[in-house]
Every structure is written in structure tokens, then in C-alpha cells.
Amino acid sequence: MAPRVSEEHLRQRRADLLKAAVAVFMERGYERTTMKHVMEAAGVSRGGLYQYFANKEDLFEAVLEERLEDSAEETDRMLEEASSYWNLLLKVMFGGETVPDAEMDPLAASSLEFFITGRNDERRRIYGEKRYDLGLSIYRKVIEAGQASGEFSDYYEGELVARSIVTFFDGLALDHAILPEEKVRVKDQSEMLVDYLKLALGVSSS
Amino acid sequence: MAPRVSEEHLRQRRADLLKAAVAVFMERGYERTTMKHVMEAAGVSRGGLYQYFANKEDLFEAVLEERLEDSAEETDRMLEEASSYWNLLLKVMFGGETVPDAEMDPLAASSLEFFITGRNDERRRIYGEKRYDLGLSIYRKVIEAGQASGEFSDYYEGELVARSIVTFFDGLALDHAILPEEKVRVKDQSEMLVDYLKLALGVSSS
DNA sequence: GTTTATAACGACACAAGTGTCGTTTTGTTA
DNA sequence: TAACAAAACGACACTTGTGTCGTTATAAAC
Numbered sequence: 132m133a134p135r136v137s138e139e140h141l142r143q144r145r146a147d148l149l150k151a152a153v154a155v156f157m158e159r160g161y162e163r164t165t166m167k168h169v170m171e172a173a174g175v176s177r178g179g180l181y182q183y184f185a186n187k188e189d190l191f192e193a194v195l196e197e198r199l200e201d202s203a204e205e206t207d208r209m210l211e212e213a214s215s216y217w218n219l220l221l222k223v224m225f226g227g228e229t230v231p232d233a234e235m236d237p238l239a240a241s242s243l244e245f246f247i248t249g250r251n252d253e254r255r256r257i258y259g260e261k262r263y264d265l266g267l268s269i270y271r272k273v274i275e276a277g278q279a280s281g282e283f284s285d286y287y288e289g290e291l292v293a294r295s296i297v298t299f300f301d302g303l304a305l306d307h308a309i310l311p312e313e314k315v316r317v318k319d320q321s322e323m324l325v326d327y328l329k330l331a332l333g334v335s336s337s
Numbered sequence: 338m339a340p341r342v343s344e345e346h347l348r349q350r351r352a353d354l355l356k357a358a359v360a361v362f363m364e365r366g367y368e369r370t371t372m373k374h375v376m377e378a379a380g381v382s383r384g385g386l387y388q389y390f391a392n393k394e395d396l397f398e399a400v401l402e403e404r405l406e407d408s409a410e411e412t413d414r415m416l417e418e419a420s421s422y423w424n425l426l427l428k429v430m431f432g433g434e435t436v437p438d439a440e441m442d443p444l445a446a447s448s449l450e451f452f453i454t455g456r457n458d459e460r461r462r463i464y465g466e467k468r469y470d471l472g473l474s475i476y477r478k479v480i481e482a483g484q485a486s487g488e489f490s491d492y493y494e495g496e497l498v499a500r501s502i503v504t505f506f507d508g509l510a511l512d513h514a515i516l517p518e519e520k521v522r523v524k525d526q527s528e529m530l531v532d533y534l535k536l537a538l539g540v541s542s543s
Numbered sequence: 544g545t546t547t548a549t550a551a552c553g554a555c556a557c558a559a560g561t562g563t564c565g566t567t568t569t570g571t572t573a
Numbered sequence: 574t575a576a577c578a579a580a581a582c583g584a585c586a587c588t589t590g591t592g593t594c595g596t597t598a599t600a601a602a603c
Contacts, residue, residue: 137600144550162368162454165590176552181592240456246515247450248368259515291525298526302508309452309465319497320504327533343570350580371560382582387562 145183148173153194157237161191161244191245192258198238199265206269216277217334221325223269224296231321233312240308243301263297270296277332284333292331299324351389354379359400363443367397367450397451398464404444405471412475422483423540427531429475430502437527439518446514449507469503476502483538490539498537505530 151173155164166187170180184190206223213219221229236242246262249255270293277283299320306315328334357379361370372393376386390396412429419425427435442448452468455461476499483489505526512521534540 140600141550160454160457163457166592167590177592178553178594179551182550186592240453243511244450244453247446247453247511248366250446250515251366251369256515260517260520263512263516263520287529291522291529294522295526295529298508298512299505300508301511302504302506305449305453305507305511306469306504309456309462310469311466314466314469316497316500320501323493323497323501323537327537330536331529331533346570347580372562373560383562384564384583385581388580392562 148175148180148183148190149194149197151175152190153238156191156194156241161187161241162248166190188249188255191241194238195242195245195262199262216273216280216282217332220270220273220277220328223273224300225321231318231325233317235304235307235317239304243305243308267293267297274332282334284331286333287331292328296324296328354381354386354389354396355400355403357381358396359444362397362400362447367393367447368454372396394455394461397447400444401448401451401468405468422479422486422488423538426476426479426483426534429479430506431527437524437531439523441510441513441523445510449511449514473499473503480538488540490537492539493537498534502530502534 148169152169155168155172158164159168164187166177166180169190170177173180180190184193205226209219209222209227213222218229225231226234246255246259249259267290271290274283274292275289278285278289283289303315303317303320307317354375358375361374361378364370365374370393372383372386375396376383379386390399411432415425415428415433419428424435431437432440452461452465455465473496477496480489480498481495484491484495489495509521509523509526513523
């Protein structure tokens, strides 16, 4: 269906493969999916898939990369329409809404799997760190900006507060991946986190 | 080295296999270790290992089980010498010491791996839940007892506070597994958690 | 409409791990 | 010390997943 390139068709096919891959990774997780699963989901031959991605790791990283771009744009957009740093922080934490809900990224579990099983692999560890830093920096910037403006207390080091948010969300994602919905109580726990942040950052209750 | 049983030698051999297995799992993680690795570490043949454990999953569960027994005894011991519920809570959280340190269970990462990669497997998920509940119940009991005695505020539901502790520690374990020591700041983050619990449980600073 | 570069295909060879099972070895018992 | 039950052994057959590569089909260029 495509000899001698055509640029757009190449991009399209790659996008189709990624889309199929995302669905499979969500369904089966990282370790348990094989290239064959993706091939079948995408309706593509072995060679067809390997033409675009050298192996499963490469494929998964491409998936992560794609989704990171999406969320980066979203964050930029939110940075502009922020009315206060506290509000902005809530938006960044809960994605648009300023109120915690029970939604979690359906690919989060597979990502955790990807990084934790690869923790002894040099390449993957470095990549994991990069991603962690990126996620952290979003929170850190908002908090430090809020502290600089005087809206937030600087009793705690901004970076440390940011790390705690990330840690807590990581734990939430982990428990959410393993436990049934009703046990994790994502919403309740998120609300507690918000209460805590109010105290830690000296924000008077809204 | 052992025909027609002898009871003690059987137990001993099993213990030796488990010891070797723990070392390997710590070193390599769950997914990346094979039965062969354990065989070599224990200096035992293939058949010798399979005589005691039906497969890797069975082996790892045996490892977990063994360590759970150890810590259960430790917890019981601590329950008796508790001077206050707050103190007891700290001891349970940080294992004997009432001050957070940067130590983490060296098998924690492999456990996370075990449960997260097996999250789509019925059997393993049930087992994971059981373990989670067990860990949770320790915190829940201490907190609810403290609330009943009036030492702790009951502004937050005790179980929810307990869940938050577990979630936070899970996140910490996860980040610790993936990131280099200096980035996670286990000690600093633990201290923040303690500050938070003081507020949430209405404990005046010691 | 012919040519051509190459995307897509799928059979294949290879590697890694698993669990089994017939054989060997060795405590234990009589 | 002879006989035995079973612990320990390790070769083997099997399964699963991977990445490659020669072949085939086709969109674009002429």
C-alpha cells in the first residue's frame, strides 16, 4: 500500500500503529504485550510493524513521547488562563478541573511497569529520570512562582512540596493499578492531599 | 544429599533456597530473574529447585510470606511497648525508630514489580489485595485506637488517613526503585508526611 | 504504460525460559 | 551392610517471542 514514500501516508501509518499500540498497552500492560499483539490489533504484518519501530521498547517510548507532547500543550494553555497560583496548581494536578475526580490516566499503570521493570537498565533509567524531572518541574514552577509572589508560604522548600505531590500521585497510580476502584478511593485521597497543600502552602480555604 | 526425608534437612534446604532467591530477586528484580539464576545462586540443580517450588511465582510468594511472618512478629512486639498511639504510629511507620530515615525495604521494588505486572492475573490480584489489606489494617488499627482514646482527632476518617499513609509509602517505594537516592529525598518527604499526620490527627508537636 | 524504489509481507532461524521425567545418588532403616 | 525410598540431578522437548531478510506488491515518476 505504499512504495517510494509519500510523507503523509508514512505519518498516517505511523499514527495508526501508535493508536493500536496504545489500545493494546492499556489493555494488557507493558510486559504482557508482544509485538504480535500490536501487529494483530493494527492489522499489519510483522515486517510492517518493524519498519516503523525497532522493538517493543522503542514502540512504547514513542507512545509516551506522543502523549507527552499532547499534555505539554495543554499545560501551556492552562498557564495563561490562570487566575491565581493556587487555582493553577489545582488545574495542573487535576487536569482542567479544579476539583479532584477519580479519573486516572489509563496508561499510567503500563508506564509504571515500563519504568520499574527497566530500573536496572541504564538507558531506561535515564529516560525515566528525564520524565520524572519533567513532571516534577511543572509543579515546582507553579509552587515556586506562588511562593515568590507571596501567595504561598515558603515554610517548606517548593521543590520538596512538588516532590511530595508527585510521590503521592505515583502511589495513587500504583494502588489504582493493582486494587479495585472502590478500595483506592482516589477522590477522597486527592481531597486530603488538597487540604494538606493548603496547610503546607498557607492558603486560606476557598 | 537427602533421601527418604529427614524433616530438618528439608526445612533447612528450603530455607537455603529462599535465602538465595531473596538475594537474586533483590539484585535483579522479579521479571528479570529466571529460575536458572536462582539455581545458580543456590548451587542447586534444576530438578532440585523445582522439588520445592513449582515455579517462579510460587517461589516469590514464599519469599513474601516468609518476610511477612518476620514483620508480623515485630509489630506485635511493638504494640506492647507503646507509650502513646502517636509514638506507636511512628514506630510502625519507621520500624522501631520514631524518626524517619532513608532506609527502604530492598525487596520493595521487586514486590511492586510482582504485583503490577500481575495486575491482570486473577490469582495474583487477589493475593495483592490481601497483602494491601494486611498492611493497611496495621495503620488503621493504630489510628482508630488513637481516635477512640481521644488522643487523635477524628476529623478525618481513620481508614482514609491509613490509606494515605500506605499510598504515600507506595509512591516513595516506587520513586526509590526508579530514581537515584539523592533525587527521591526519602527522609525529607517522610518528615513532611509526619508533619501532615500531626495536623490531620490533631497531635500537638512533640 | 512502463519502470522503479521501497513499503509491506511472512517464513524462518534463533534465543531464552519452562517444566518434566528417567536416572543417579544417598540417607535411613532393618 | 543390604535394600529401599525419595532427594537431587540434568538432558530434553516444548513454547513463546524476537529480529531478519528475501520476496511481493504498488504508488509515484517518467
